[in-house]
Amino acid sequence: MKILALELSTARGSLAWLDEDDTDLTWEWPNDRKNSAVFFENLAAVSEKFGAPDTIIVGLGPGSYAGTRIAISASIGVQVSSGAHLIGFPSISALQCDAHEYCVIGDARRKSFFFARIRANNLIEGPTLFSESELKPKLNAVEMAMPVFTSDSLPQFQRAVVRFPSAPVLARLAREPQRSFSLPPLEPIYLREPHITMPK
Incomplete structure (x- = not known):
């Protein structure tokens, strides 16, 4: 099973690829929540090198809502193009x-x-x-x-x-079907009720 893991809930972003041969490749970078260009560059490089995953796992936080939403949106885009199985898991359960x-x-x-x-x-x-x-x-x-x-x-x-959440840890956890994964539609883990501003 080819697994793509995405983690953007903290100040350290990470992305991991894990395949049937236990090839575990990891990309980490300082996660600028106002500029996600590095994340998308790494994601494009992984897609070009390895092709489509069978499973995508996303860290759901809690942490940066913006970062987590970006990871979820990107995972949906990859899922649509690849037909991969999409799951989510708490980022704090996958610390390095x-x-x-x-x-x-x-x-x-x-x-x-x-x-x-x-x-x-x-x-x-x-x-x-x-x-x-x-x-x-x-x-x-x-x-x-x-x-x-x-x-x-x-x-x-x-x-x-x-300590920071780790995309490689998420990727390894995705191999364990007994885990209680979240299924689509994925959402960040909210610590409070989402605040919605109503139009005047």
Whole structure:
């Protein structure tokens, strides 16, 4: 099975190709959320080199809604042209790390933060929103041996170590049919209800 993985939910974008021969090729770059040209250049290069995938997996966040929407839109374009199977999975369940179980925190804007817990790449708690004053005791209650990761700059939470979601991890997870993948229509993981501005 030829797998294409797309991940744009954080400040590090990544794209991976995994095929039947375990050829695992990865592209990573600083993800400028205002300029997605590098992503589309890499995607075009992969398509030209390897052709059509059988499966496309997209990281759904939580994180940058704009980046995640771009990845979803691009995946739909590839799916339409290739007939590939399209699935989504939480980006925070595919961090580049060796831990079997870990916690993730992130900046949810509006002076709030999210907390989630992952075990064996499955989301087992959250993501749940907390204020800074609420999250600190929450983290203090987590056993000290448990890794705490973030993809944001959060110096106020000294325990958090920076790790980013990984397209290669997503690609490997796509080989496991027992996973609870999201199916189309794919949407970013929303931490709040989507805000819709109504016309006046």
